[in-house]
Amino acid sequence: MDTAYRAGTVSAQAFSEFYVSTLADRSAEEWEPLRQAFVHDVIAPRIPRAARRLVRSHLVAGDLVVLTTATNRFIAEPTAARLSIKNVIATECELDAFGRFSGRPSGTLNMREGKVTRLHDWLAERGAGARRLRQHGLQRFDQRLAAFCVR
């Protein structure tokens, strides 16, 4: 899926729906043991020490640090927690009437143009101006976000 998405053969919607669908039919509580194991076994060893230092330096400087990711919130939040980042903008997961994940994303997908929209909305909700933003992370070449940052 990831390869197909990067090759441009899958839409952003299909890409997001595919990954969110992996959570379908279970509640957050039911997934929690597996999520904890995932974070412990897979995520934690993949966070470079440099990344921790980088985030810490921003926090110490009093910067507003936000993790914005196309990954769904359920998966992204523990990663952010490992980095001591409290603010997360992620793709949201729809819940069904029983509080289980429906397997569909909800709201504006936090990817491509949606990432700029969501960041804009998030800042507006907090009355925070985006005067000076610094972007770190995998998506160094996210041109839309970079364009937003330099406005």
Added chain:
Amino acid sequence: MNDTRYGLTAGVYTKDEAKARELLARVNAGSVYWNCCDRVSPRLPWSGMAIRRRSHALRVWHPDLHAAEGVASSLGLKLALFDLDYTLLVGDSDALWCEFCSSKAFSTGKNSVHATPRWTPPTAPAP
């Protein structure tokens, strides 16, 4: 092109490779490019030629950041730019989650996940 304080990089755009080589050979820059301008290779030394001439940086590429830091330290580098410096997480968390769940799907227990058709990547073409 040579009237810069830093001499970091330069690039020329032309269909004529020989002309590009001739021109770039006269440019006093740490890295030069033909028909592109921003392709820094982690496998090459990366330095300027002017004001920072004596403070070369080495861009260290290694899949293991700790090993990369060790390489930089053993070389006595004061400044090393790691390929992963600005990477918060090595890998794609979505793909990692799928791999992790798949690896658990065949184990017993209540946390096994469905190996259903929904795991098959959709074939919808990009709009």
